[in-house]
């Protein structure tokens with residue numbers, strides 16, 4: 649017996665693309681991306697392999713998209729307005745804008761601060777005239793009155809005080825009866841459970857094709873960049889932002905999505 653994790657599974661998400669070795673000597677974190685401790689970024693070439701990398705890293709990536717779209721159709725009518733905050737390459741934005749007849753008759757705005765991500769989203773949604781992709785920082789961007797806002801794996805990258813301010817701005821921009829879908833990495837309620845869930849998450853990443861070295865390097869690269877909080881802290885933040893009806897709608901290991909209705 650060795651102490652190694654052994655799996656006969658094949659990777660569920662084969663890579664469609666990989667970056668050429670970008671910076672020899674820098675720690676590889678998977679899918680051809682390299683990043684040093686505390687220096688994870690979505691800038692530059694990452695947009696080219698982002699979809700592969702997130703599929704190899706986040707167990708509920710596609711499941712959360714389906715739930716966000718289904719939820720959106722309960723809140724956005726024809727002529728309505730929806731936002732996606734941190735839209736990256738536009739995967740979710742495109743699905744939101746085409747999910748139903750009413751969604752397709754609404755306007756959808758994706759916001760991301762990275763120029764390369766915004767360019768990729770524009771390209772991905774180029775045939776949809778109800779979609780606009782804006783390069784901006786969501787912490788300062790003024791939202792128009794709207795019906796639905798999605799922030800999928802985005803607020804976790806903001807400092808905690810800025811995250812709370814964005815949640816408040818989203819609440820204030822929503823029409824009464826509108827809703828906010830927020831999905832992020834969460835901490836377990838205690839140290840024993842955090843250790844257990846992290847172990848299972850790393851096993852999942854191994855099965856999805858990442859090496860032990862890439863998994864540990866990615867963890868290092870996210871230090872100080874991605875700051876998860878607990879489920880109860882997320883619920884408290886949404887409640888303090890003004891939302892009165894909040895419930896968890898999706899969870900897989902250390903990732904959890906909430907719907908908060910105004």
Ligand SMILES: C[S@@+](CC[C@H](N)C(=O)[O-])C[C@H]1O[C@@H](n2cnc3c(N)ncnc32)[C@H](O)[C@@H]1O
Nearest residue numbers: 690734736740760761762785786800801802805
């Ligand atoms: C994990 S990705 C989001 C994935 C995307 N929502 C999806 O479902 O495919 C996080 C994105 O948030 C963006 N982001 C992080 N902080 C931001 C900020 N302050 N303003 C705008 N975008 C931000 C990053 O550039 C990145 O593209």
